[in-house]
Every structure is written in structure tokens, then in C-alpha cells.
Amino acid sequence: METLAYMANNLGTIAARTAEHLSIVGVAVTLAIVCGVALGVFIARRPRLAPVVLYAGALVITVPSIALFGILIPLLSVIGQGIGWLPAVIAVYLYSMAPIVRNTYTGLVGLDPALRDAAIGMGMNASQRLWRVELPNAFPVIMAGVRIAVVMNIGITAIAAYIGAGGLGTFISRGITQTDIRQLLTGAVCVSILALLSDYLLLRLQRLLTPPGLKLSVS
Amino acid sequence: MIILENLRKVYGAAGTVAAVDNVNMAVQEGEVCVLIGPSGCGKTTTMRMVNQLIAPTSGRVLIGGRDTAEIDVVALRRSIGYVIQQVGLFPNMTVEENICVVPRLLGWDIPRMRARAAEMLVMVGLDPGEFLHRFPSQLSGGQQQRVGVTRALAADPPVLLMDEPFGALDPINRESIQEQFLKMQRKLRKTVLLVSHDIDEAVKMADRIAIFRDGRLEQIGTPDQVLTYPVNDFVAGFVGADRTLKRLRRIRVEQVHTGLVFTVGSTVDLQVDAAPGKIHMDDAGRVSGVVVQGRDIGVAVVGMDCDLRVVVSELLRLAVPWLPCVDADGRLRGVISQSAISRYLATPALEGSVRANVEVGHAANA
Numbered sequence: 361m362e363t364l365a366y367m368a369n370n371l372g373t374i375a376a377r378t379a380e381h382l383s384i385v386g387v388a389v390t391l392a393i394v395c396g397v398a399l400g401v402f403i404a405r406r407p408r409l410a411p412v413v414l415y416a417g418a419l420v421i422t423v424p425s426i427a428l429f430g431i432l433i434p435l436l437s438v439i440g441q442g443i444g445w446l447p448a449v450i451a452v453y454l455y456s457m458a459p460i461v462r463n464t465y466t467g468l469v470g471l472d473p474a475l476r477d478a479a480i481g482m483g484m485n486a487s488q489r490l491w492r493v494e495l496p497n498a499f500p501v502i503m504a505g506v507r508i509a510v511v512m513n514i515g516i517t518a519i520a521a522y523i524g525a526g527g528l529g530t531f532i533s534r535g536i537t538q539t540d541i542r543q544l545l546t547g548a549v550c551v552s553i554l555a556l557l558s559d560y561l562l563l564r565l566q567r568l569l570t571p572p573g574l575k576l577s578v579s
Numbered sequence: 580m581i582i583l584e585n586l587r588k589v590y591g592a593a594g595t596v597a598a599v600d601n602v603n604m605a606v607q608e609g610e611v612c613v614l615i616g617p618s619g620c621g622k623t624t625t626m627r628m629v630n631q632l633i634a635p636t637s638g639r640v641l642i643g644g645r646d647t648a649e650i651d652v653v654a655l656r657r658s659i660g661y662v663i664q665q666v667g668l669f670p671n672m673t674v675e676e677n678i679c680v681v682p683r684l685l686g687w688d689i690p691r692m693r694a695r696a697a698e699m700l701v702m703v704g705l706d707p708g709e710f711l712h713r714f715p716s717q718l719s720g721g722q723q724q725r726v727g728v729t730r731a732l733a734a735d736p737p738v739l740l741m742d743e744p745f746g747a748l749d750p751i752n753r754e755s756i757q758e759q760f761l762k763m764q765r766k767l768r769k770t771v772l773l774v775s776h777d778i779d780e781a782v783k784m785a786d787r788i789a790i791f792r793d794g795r796l797e798q799i800g801t802p803d804q805v806l807t808y809p810v811n812d813f814v815a816g817f818v819g820a821d822r823t824l825k826r827l828r829r830i831r832v833e834q835v836h837t838g839l840v841f842t843v844g845s846t847v848d849l850q851v852d853a854a855p856g857k858i859h860m861d862d863a864g865r866v867s868g869v870v871v872q873g874r875d876i877g878v879a880v881v882g883m884d885c886d887l888r889v890v891v892s893e894l895l896r897l898a899v900p901w902l903p904c905v906d907a908d909g910r911l912r913g914v915i916s917q918s919a920i921s922r923y924l925a926t927p928a929l930e931g932s933v934r935a936n937v938e939v940g941h942a943a944n945a
Contacts, residue, residue: 478667481632481740482681482730483656496671571671573714 392456400464417458463505467498616791660731
């Protein structure tokens with residue numbers, strides 16, 4: 361009850377923190393989609409390189425986020441950005457790459473080889489094949505990777521409050537240092553709601569953008 | 580015309596495995612040539628070298644006199660229809676979009692593509708109103724392959740490559756789509772290379788059959804030639820011990836029957852290869868009853884355009900040595916006998932001398 365009252369009195373702050381939170385995740389995941397899909401496409405055509413890249417991606421995820429932030433501080437201090445928004449974005453970007461690269465790769469190599477054979481045999485060049493056949497048909501799998509990246513990183517971004525990146529994690533860190541359960545709960549609840557809501561909206565987006573012919577084969 | 584010249588494909592580091600070994604052959608304009616052989620014989624590799632899906636180790640492929648190695652590979656493939664066993668329709672596209680893939684690559688305008696897609700669907704017996712906007716997942720296997728064939732033909736390529744196109748279909752569907760394809764082919768006269776492992780399909784579809792073993796072309800010829808004169812034991816074994824029966828499918832009554840001279844509206848009283856009988860006719864010359872060796876077998880006749888499989892089947896069913904043959908309107912044209920068929924099969928080159936020995940007696944009134 362106290363927590364609810366706290367939330368009601370601090371709606372403006374919550375909104376600002378949510379915006380900070382989303383700007384970190386949004387910018388990082390958008391970058392990761394561009395790079396991750398490109399990398400996924402690249403390794404899908406190179407069977408020897410693929411396991412190396414996928415393994416490296418998995419390795420990045422095993423690094424604890426608090427440690428990764430720590431590693432970035434001296435590195436980015438060189439350009440005067442050791443703490444704050446930039447290291448948070450970079451960390452989230454790195455964590456997002458693995459699921460997006462992996463799902464792009466899986467989606468592409470999992471396509472029926474007959475599609476590739478038909479596309480090549482009919483005279484599509486590599487980019488026509490990619491844009492007209494491979495990416496549309498792998499889209500649901502790629503999008504699933506994006507959703508995993510977003511949900512996972514909304515949680516990770518909460519920790520970025522410790523390096524001064526702002527976001528909803530600020531409520532949590534202050535709640536801990538001030539032993540204020542109201543702020544702690546506010547932060548935790550908001551992060552959870554944000555994660556669930558983002559996943560739901562991205563699922564809606566995924567359904568909207570999936571080619572209609574693929575939805576039929578799934579149902 | 581497609582010409583394969585000293586075509587060779589070698590795999591393995593030291594060039595140890597010859598998948599295709601010095602193949603020379605020509606496919607005439609408008610001809611269906613079936614490449615056949617056991618798996619691993621090089622038939623598919625040979626076909627895939629025609630549209631450069633596999634690069635030859637040495638040798639040339641000429642289409643319409645041009646060396647395909649000198650044509651841009653993408654342009655080459657767009658000018659060659661391609662049908663595969665797994666169909667490979669794009670699930671994200673409608674039937675119409677699938678059919679229009681190559682026309683779109685070639686930059687056709689939209690009204691022309693639309694009209695073409697509808698026209699092609701009609702040709703394979705699918706209603707455009709019902710099917711144009713469906714997705715591949717909403718089609719049965721047979722319908723999918725009909726669309727697959729349509730898609731290959733959409734841009735009207737002179738050459739068509741088909742890799743076991745009907746191999747994945749159930750027998751009934753296969754039969755009907757084969758018939759439909761032959762009907763289309765009589766009209767379109769494409770130069771077709773079709774890979775198959777089914778000798779019955781080859782006999783049915785081919786103008787010429789090319790039989791492969793271990794990367795080598797063992798024999799190429801018309802179905803009748805290959806079935807009659809297999810060049811070696813391998814070919815004989817591959818076409819089967821019942822090869823004579825298989826030949827029957829490609830021989831029509833017209834080629835073997837013996838013509839009769841008679842008065843319309845009478846009864847012809849005759850002896851065919853020493854077996855007596857009577858053929859009754861109505862005033863229009865249509866057969867109204869048949870008696871062979873004293874046995875009334877009703878209006879048992881065979882059409883002039885029937886294949887001999889049907890005739891032999893009828894002869895066996897009715898246990899008679901001969902049957903009258905009739906034209907499309909049921910009018911008597913002649914007779915066809917078991918011994919004439921045997922003689923035809925024994926000496927195909929001497930078609931003129933294998934007629935039945937027919938003696939027509941006095942023509943009684945009907």
C-alpha cells in the first residue's frame with residue numbers, strides 16, 4: 361500500500377526512468393538487430409565459421425553483467441565515457457547479439473533446402489534470394505531471437521543503474537542503499553511490467569509482419 | 580536444341596570420382612528426353628550442369644548453338660524452366676507470386692504477369708479464381724507440383740529441366756499430372772530434359788531415353804529402340820525382363836492393324852490368321868456385334884488410337900485371337916490379331932510386312 365502510494369506520488373519520475381531504460385534497450389537492440397542479422401546471414405553461408413561465432417556469442421552471455429560494466433569502465437574512460445549511458449548501451453548490445461545471431465543463423469539454415477535450390481535454379485541472385493525468399497521465411501525465428509534479447513536486457517539494464525546509466529534500476533539501487541522497500545518494489549515491479557509488455561507488443565508486431573503464407577503453415 | 584559435348588564432372592581431391600564421365604548427347608528441339616539410371620549414375624549431375632547449378636570439370640553444354648559457359652549464369656537460368664521433386668514453392672508467396680517469380684525477375688509489367696499467371700493455371704487445370712491467391716501450404720501435393728510446373732513455364736523458356744518432377748506424388752496423381760504435362764507439351768513443344776528413376780515413366784513420357792550407369796551414357800534412343808535392342812546386359816536388366824510388355828504402351832493399334840475392305844451395313848465374314856469370325860455392322864458402318872471362332876463376344880472392339888497394352892489386355896480377357904478395330908465414331912476400320920502383334924514386336928523395323936493374314940469371305944447381308 362505504501363509502495364502504491366509512493367508510485368502514485370512519483371509517476372513523473374517513473375516515466376522519466378522508464379524512458380531512460382527504454383532508450384538504452386531500444387538503441388542497443390536496434391543496433392544488435394542490424395549487426396546480428398547481418399552476422400547471422402554471413403555465418404549461415406559459412407559452415408566452418410558458424411560454430412566459432414555462435415560459441416563466442418554464448419561466451420559473452422556468460423559474463424556477469426556487473427563484471428562487464430566493470431570491464432567497460434577503464435576501456436571507455438579513455439574517451440571520458442567510463443560510466444553512464446554509453447557503457448550501458450554497449451553492454452546491452454553485446455548481450456543482444458548472441459540470441460539474434462543464433463536465431464538468424466538457425467532460421468536460415470533451417471529453411472527447406474528445396475527453396476534455395478529452386479531460387480538459384482530460377483535465376484535469383486544472392487541478394488534477391490536473401491530478401492525475397494530467405495529472410496521472409498526465416499522471419500518468425502529471427503523475431504523470436506529479438507524478443508529474447510529485449511526481455512533479457514530489460515533485466516540487465518536495471519543493473520546499469522550502478523554505473524550511473526539511470527533507468528528503472530535507479531529505484532532498486534536506491535531502495536537497497538536506503539533500505540527503502542517502497543523504491544525497491546517500485547523498481548522491480550516496473551522492470552517486470554516493462555519486460556512483459558515489451559514481449560507482448562513485439563509478439564503482436566511479429567504476427568503483423570509475418571508473411572501470411574507462413575502463419576497458415578504454423579496453425 | 581541442347582548439346583552436351585564431352586561433358587565431365589569429377590569430384591575428390593585427386594579427381595578420383597567421375598560423377599559424369601565424358602557424356603555426349605543431343606536433345607532435339609521440342610523433344611522430351613528422359614535421363615534414367617540407378618541412383619548415383621550421374622543423371623541428375625548431368626542435368627544440373629545444363630543450368631550451371633554444377634560447374635562441369637570439362638566439356639561444353641550448348642543451348643541453341645550457344646556455349647552456356649559464355650552466357651551470364653543468372654540470365655541463363657532465367658531462360659531455363661526448372662522443376663524439382665520437392666517442388667520448392669516459396670511459402671511466403673501466393674500461388675500467383677510464385678508463378679510470377681521469373682517474369683518479375685525479367686521485369687514484366689504487372690498486368691502482363693497477372694494475365695500470364697491466370698492463363699498458366701488454367702493450362703494445368705486449376706481454377707485461377709480459386710487458386711491464384713492461395714498459399715502453397717493450402718494446396719495438396721499434386722496441386723503444388725502443378726503450380727511448380729506452371730512456375731517453370733511462366734516466362735515461356737524454350738528449355739525445361741525437370742528433376743524427378745512427379746516422383747513424390749501418389750500413383751493416381753502422378754498418372755494424371757503426367758497426362759496433363761504430355762498434353763501441354765504437345766502444344767508448347769519445349770525442349771525437355773527430365774530425370775527419372777522410373778522406367779515406366781520414361782517409356783510413357785520420353786521421345787528419347789538416355790540410360791546412365793556410373794557416370795556414363797550407356798544408351799540413348801526412342802523407347803521402342805531401347806526396349807527392343809538394349810545394347811548390353813545392364814540396359815536389358817534395367818529396362819526389365821518384361822520390356823516387351825513395356826513396348827506395348829508406346830505402340831498404337833493404327834501401327835499394327837490390318838485394314839478391311841467391306842460394304843457398309845453388311846456382315847463381314849472373315850478368317851484372321853486362320854481363326855474364323857463375323858463382324859456385324861449397322862447402316863452407318865458401326866460395329867454392332869462380333870463373333871469369333873463361333874463365340875458371340877458382343878460389341879467387343881478396340882479404338883485405332885488405343886495402345887497395344889489395352890489391346891493385349893482385351894484379347895486375354897476375352898480369350899480371342901483377334902478383335903475388330905474402330906475409329907472414334909465406332910465405325911469398322913480393320914482387325915488386329917495376336918499373331919500380328921507378336922510379329923510386329925519381333926520385327927519392328929519391318930512394319931509393313933506384319934499384317935495379319937486376312938481372308939474375307941462372301942459378305943452376307945446384315
